[in-house]
Amino acid sequence: MSYDIKHQPNEQRFSTAVELELCLLDYTLSGNVMTITHTEVPPPVEGRGIASALVKAALDYAREQGWKVRPACSYADAWMRRHHDYENLRAS
Known part of the structure; x- marks a missing residue:
C-alpha cells in the first residue's frame, strides 16, 4: 500500500494521515547529516507498513x-539494517 507522505522541511518532519491518525517521522539536520530522532504511528493504524x-x-x-543518515530512532536503525541498499547512507 502507498501513503501520501508529505515532507515538511520547516518542521523537519515527514508525515501522513491514515484514517485521521497523524503518523510521523521527525529528524534534525546538521550539515549534511540527517538524524532521524523519532518515528510514530498511533496504535489504531499500526501494522500497515x-x-x-x-x-x-x-x-x-x-x-x-x-546527505548521510544517523538513525537515532531504534525503528529507523532496524529498518536500515534490514534494507542493505540503504546502509551506504549511514553516517559514521
Whole structure:
C-alpha cells in the first residue's frame, strides 16, 4: 500500500494521515547529516507498513540531497539494517 507522505522541511518532519491518525517521522539536520530522532504511528493504524514507508521516504530524500543518515530512532536503525541498499547512507 502507498501513503501520501508529505515532507515538511520547516518542521523537519515527514508525515501522513491514515484514517485521521497523524503518523510521523521527525529528524534534525546538521550539515549534511540527517538524524532521524523519532518515528510514530498511533496504535489504531499500526501494522500497515506506515513507519516503513516514512523511513523509506526520509532515506530516499536524504539520498537525493547527498546527505548521510544517523538513525537515532531504534525503528529507523532496524529498518536500515534490514534494507542493505540503504546502509551506504549511514553516517559514521
